[in-house]
Amino acid sequence: MTQTNPSGFTAHIQSVVPDGTRSALIQQVLPQLLRTLPDIAQALRSTSVSEAGSANSFGDNQLNVDVLAENIIRSTVAQCPSIVAASSEEDPNETSTIGENVTEKEQYTIAFDPLDGSSIIGPNWTVGTIIGIWDGQTAISETETPRQKQIAAILGVLGPRTTAVVAIRVPGGTPTCFEVSVANNEINIIRPSVQLQLQTKTRYFAPANLRAAQENPKYLELINHYISQKYTLRYSGGLVPDIFHALVKGHGVYISPITSSSPAKLRRLYELTPIALVIECAGGAAVDSADGTDILDRPVRHTDERGGLVCGNRDEVDIVRSKLLT
Amino acid sequence: MTQTNPSGFTAHIQSVVPDGTRSALIQQVLPQLLRTLPDIAQALRSTSVSEAGSANSFGDNQLNVDVLAENIIRSTVAQCPSIVAASSEEDPNETSTIGENVTEKEQYTIAFDPLDGSSIIGPNWTVGTIIGIWDGQTAISETETPRQKQIAAILGVLGPRTTAVVAIRVPGGTPTCFEVSVANNEINIIRPSVQLQLQTKTRYFAPANLRAAQENPKYLELINHYISQKYTLRYSGGLVPDIFHALVKGHGVYISPITSSSPAKLRRLYELTPIALVIECAGGAAVDSADGTDILDRPVRHTDERGGLVCGNRDEVDIVRSKLLT
Structure with missing residues (x-):
């Protein structure tokens, strides 16, 4: 091919x-x-x-x-x-x-x-x-x-x-x-086709800003959920390699939460919106962890707007939505 | 230079x-x-x-x-x-x-x-x-x-x-x-000199085989210790990049535990002993998580011997020894 x-x-x-x-x-x-x-x-x-x-x-x-x-x-x-x-x-x-x-x-x-x-x-x-x-x-x-x-x-x-x-x-x-x-x-x-598939042998998670789990019990619970469900950890700390890992493996969930002491830091214009388009075109979902809405559904009104990110396979994003964002 | x-x-x-x-x-x-x-x-x-x-x-x-x-x-x-x-x-x-x-x-x-x-x-x-x-x-x-x-x-x-x-x-x-x-x-x-330093701004941890925390409560406790102490997570799943990250940053602890369902898998001859020499020459410690002994102190008797690994800054390895290997 x-x-x-x-x-x-x-x-x-x-x-x-x-x-x-x-x-x-x-x-x-x-x-x-x-x-x-x-x-x-x-x-x-x-x-x-x-x-x-x-x-x-x-x-x-x-x-x-x-x-x-x-x-x-x-x-x-x-x-x-x-x-x-x-x-x-x-x-x-x-x-x-x-x-x-x-x-x-x-x-x-x-x-x-x-x-x-x-x-x-x-x-x-x-x-x-x-x-x-x-x-x-x-x-x-x-x-x-x-x-x-x-x-x-x-x-x-x-x-x-x-x-x-x-x-x-x-x-x-x-x-x-x-x-x-x-x-x-x-x-x-x-x-020729990069797709996040629903059925994969191994499930991956990439928990950004894990230190936030110290002050956010829901995030800590979510981490423990992945451990108890035997997800495989891959977290490089680089947004592109972490997202690309999920795309190549066909499975992954990336979580960058927002807490009181760790405010939104990913740039909507330069990071979140391009990544969200890639993830959606690969069949996945990308939401802002600030409010759980799709990243692509809110206008970018300033070049310096920031947000959080949860993205990956749709079913995985739904799990995060129910456990972290409600 | x-x-x-x-x-x-x-x-x-x-x-x-x-x-x-x-x-x-x-x-x-x-x-x-x-x-x-x-x-x-x-x-x-x-x-x-x-x-x-x-x-x-x-x-x-x-x-x-x-x-x-x-x-x-x-x-x-x-x-x-x-x-x-x-x-x-x-x-x-x-x-x-x-x-x-x-x-x-x-x-x-x-x-x-x-x-x-x-x-x-x-x-x-x-x-x-x-x-x-x-x-x-x-x-x-x-x-x-x-x-x-x-x-x-x-x-x-x-x-x-x-x-x-x-x-x-x-x-x-x-x-x-x-x-x-x-x-x-x-x-x-x-x-010219790569050294793991005792004092660094950011502390890093790389928890291999995190799924083992599901059946090993001590490993789960250790992970929660790192989270509560606000260590920064970096885990690529590649032994060389994970070790190299610690060496470049001057701080890091890599943990590959052994449990009943996840037996020792790192090869002593091809992986553990060279890495242990590098870590020791950089001022750190490298022990086998099977028994807590220094990796370099046991003869390699067969080419296919396997082991576990805890390595990094000496004080970090001591913490793992007390929390996981006792």
Whole structure:
């Protein structure tokens, strides 16, 4: 089933959007954004070799890698006329290029976290890049929801290999979630359909901010529920690898609760909404642990909105909803 | 502090062994084994691109990568006259080349796990290579302990970067533990001293086989102790990345308990003894959860001996000893 770019990748996306539409998304926006991933992976390698000599200065090194990743994506954005606005965790002002590109038929805004998982860069664990792709000239809206406006998302997985999960859900099309590898400028589909399945041999859980269980008895009970039901623990502390683990295994539940002393910290625009789109396109559910509502059903009104996250297989999210969020 | 091979690497090792000794270890065995790591990382990438198309056949893919890694190390062993015997998780018969190399002044045996962490290769998480280096013509003994015979260990960390922790403790020398990066045939010291420190801001725990807490109330109590004391959870399920996390952060405790329904499964020769040497050289402790004794104090009598593991900062291991192993 291995398919080679460009035919396999392009054909796959064409088959999930209405006939003859979205050519800029297919030919330009998605492939060019995916091709930033090997460059970010390379930046991660080079920075380490040249600068990680002093453990004390590691904070600075991480910052450097973040900035390198940011610049790589920004420079790709500059080459994509269809991307008319961009906003990132590093530079949250929505930079608009709409003045120049007002004639573009397709107009997209991207919102991205160039390098997620800074606490695990030092130990050389897998980290990730998160990109949401939105219809129109902004991702921000007082009334329109991410479900209406966000039409694709990329989770780049920077590990031993450079892979990515791509989710696409455009009006009139078929929601899809698939895995690609990106190397030597080639994009290969390595898993044409990524789906969270109801029936799996092993059940996984990823409990974020476990320290919150100390002050939240419901969270502690939930943890003990997973232990008593013999779920397998996998928790890297990196949002992308933790979500990707569930997608590859076909099962998983990720829980990032909100308590009085641990307020919402995940960024809705750069983390929660792209992840929610991926999870939904893979057949799962993603809700905000602040109120139990679907993440994609509330407009993103500011770039710095925060939230909590419970996501994974639908039945697992229902269990968390009943045990933690009521 | 970044140092370039060969001078930095060689000089560092020369400073921790008795003057003028161990030249084959320094010039040949350690650098050549370290240089297998980028090749194994490359094998991991290539296999994925060419064969991971079908999720169903992933078991086979993993097997292929294991075999590729095994072959890469074996072919290096064949080029190192001082390595007179080798044994691995994939091929546990101690292959001896002593007939040919009986004239070598320095004689070493290596015991290795070419690719540890098969369950997390699919999700593209960091995995590792484990190598123990033993004095003499075999690692197996009825009477001599690993503490007497194992003189060096390598934990290769195959993540976004290719790094390794090297531990060396030869009779008459100074125990050392340091981190290197390996790229383009160059070995660079990126952290000259890796030490588990008593005082750190954040305390980490990695509870392996958490399902065992269901039938072992002491393990469940221990987990609840970490939660109540607000330890931070990091558990990838890969032995090398989990241990390496503690080493880089300067703090961590890894617990792999043994219960009636989850018997000892970590291999003493290919996993436990090299990891124990690394942890001890970093100032920590590594005990077998079967009996609470130091892993390095019991001879390895068979290649397939198994054990449990509790390791990390000394004070943390003492806590586990008092709460779980008594």
